[in-house]
Amino acid sequence: MTGSRILVLGGAHVDRRGRIAGETAPGASNPGTWFVEAGGGAFNAARNLARLGHRVRLVSPRGGDADGDIVTAAAEAAGVEDTPFVFLDRATPSYTAIIERDGNLVVALADMELYRLFSPRRLQQRAMREAMAEADIILTDANLPAETLAAIARAATSSRLPLAGIAISPAKVVRFRENLSTLAFLFMNEAEARTLTGASPEDPADWPKALREAGLSAGVVTRGGRGVVAFDGTGAALVVPPDIPALGDVTGAGDSLASGFLSAWARGAGIGEALRHGVAAAAITVRSPLAVAEEMSEEALAGALFLVPKAEILS
Numbered sequence: 001m002t003g004s005r006i007l008v009l010g011g012a013h014v015d016r017r018g019r020i021a022g023e024t025a026p027g028a029s030n031p032g033t034w035f036v037e038a039g040g041g042a043f044n045a046a047r048n049l050a051r052l053g054h055r056v057r058l059v060s061p062r063g064g065d066a067d068g069d070i071v072t073a074a075a076e077a078a079g080v081e082d083t084p085f086v087f088l089d090r091a092t093p094s095y096t097a098i099i100e101r102d103g104n105l106v107v108a109l110a111d112m113e114l115y116r117l118f119s120p121r122r123l124q125q126r127a128m129r130e131a132m133a134e135a136d137i138i139l140t141d142a143n144l145p146a147e148t149l150a151a152i153a154r155a156a157t158s159s160r161l162p163l164a165g166i167a168i169s170p171a172k173v174v175r176f177r178e179n180l181s182t183l184a185f186l187f188m189n190e191a192e193a194r195t196l197t198g199a200s201p202e203d204p205a206d207w208p209k210a211l212r213e214a215g216l217s218a219g220v221v222t223r224g225g226r227g228v229v230a231f232d233g234t235g236a237a238l239v240v241p242p243d244i245p246a247l248g249d250v251t252g253a254g255d256s257l258a259s260g261f262l263s264a265w266a267r268g269a270g271i272g273e274a275l276r277h278g279v280a281a282a283a284i285t286v287r288s289p290l291a292v293a294e295e296m297s298e299e300a301l302a303g304a305l306f307l308v309p310k311a312e313i314l315s
Contacts, residue, residue, distance in 0.1 A: 006139060008049075
């Protein structure tokens with residue numbers, strides 16, 4: 001099936017992840033292994049979407065350093081059209097995380113200063129205007145400044161393009177706050193959703209109401225193993241993820257869920273079926289040691305769907 005033309009604007013940097021080999025000992029030296037790969041919410045999603053058959057173009061700030069070369073090579077390997085803003089005298093952004101043996105995050109440090117240079121005026125450049133004119137969907141993340149996200153939202157609305165967002169973190173999701181009503185979907189976890197709503201519903205059916213009251217018309221909330229909630233103007237759905245026997249690393253799982261969801265939604269699926277595709281994509285990712293599973297493909301996703309239960313329609 002023919003894919004969509006998706007313009008991705010946002011984080012594309014280098015992830016450094018240290019994985020603790022045994023039980024975590026806070027405040028002490030822990031034996032483990034170190035791993036370096038390209039990352040970033042928008043970039044992870046871009047690579048997954050390309051592997052799922054879509055034509056993806058990435059625009060993101062990058063430094064003129066070896067880390068920038070890592071990002072460039074990863075984009076090429078995934079089939080993403082890579083058109084960065086390059087600042088030769090700057091360092092490419094990076095994210096450094098310490099992961100427990102079971103794959104859960106202990107602590108992370110994000111050096112994202114370069115993203116501040118992706119200012120709203122960048123959107124006025126001819127290449128950017130042409131990229132938007134050629135797109136069917138725009139995907140961005142909250143690594144970009146709030147004023148830039150607002151400018152992207154205005155441009156998407158003017159061009160009648162669906163705009164989806166990835167929350168990134170509780171500290172950054174607030175950058176979407178002024179533009180929530182313009183988003184086709186916002187992908188977030190419970191902590192990020194709580195930042196927008198000030199609420200923490202136990203019943204998954206209460207999340208759509210709380211987020212709608214905050215101004216969001218459609219979104220997806222991941223809740224760990226307790227299920228993922230999606231809603232839009234037509235209704236809401238819940239999918240409980242299958243048990244994953246061999247957990248690799250949760251890094252990138254949310255980005256792959258967004259990718260699987262958007263891929264299916266772009267091809268006409270309703271939110272229940274799109275959510276199943278998102279959960280299946282996340283299952284492929286958490287079985288991989290990489291934030292973007294090399295085995296991600298339309299065929300692999302079709303196989304993983306057999307493990308995902310039908311969506312429960314929420315009242």
